[in-house]
Amino acid sequence: MTDAESSAPPNSRDSRRTYELEDLxxxxxPKKWRKFYRHWTGPGDELAPNEILCPVCKVVIRSGREFRPGDKVYCMPCMSRMVVVEGPGGRLEAEVVF
Ligand SMILES: [Zn+2]
Structure with missing residues (x-):
């Protein structure tokens, strides 16, 4: 592998930051999925660009890369399907898809 190959993925359409997730x-x-979720500690809990709050069960869903509007998200704890939208003030929020 060359240096060029080991950095950014060559075919990505955008340059999103990627994140190393850890089991919190x-x-x-199930254990395999634990690193994709964490408990929300309340309104003072700042979400990272790769985190989105599930409006249904108030669990924080985490991704290996930062969220963008239009991303589809699945919340395993409450089995909701959501799409990421830009909320007031430019903050990203999840909207449940029925
Ligand atoms: Zn949920």
Missing amino acids: GFNEV
Whole structure:
């Protein structure tokens, strides 16, 4: 592998930041999926660009890359399907898809 190959993926359409996820002990889903969720601690809890709050069960869903409007998200704890939208003030929010 050359240096060029080991950096950004060559075919990505945009340059999103990627994130290394770690298991934060969210035990409401099977172990394999735990790193994709964490508990929300309340209104003072700042979400990272790769995190989105599930409006249904108030669990924070985490992604290996930053969220953009239009991204589809699945919340395993409450089995909701959502799409990421830009909320007031430019903050990203999840909107449940029925
Ligand atoms: Zn949920």
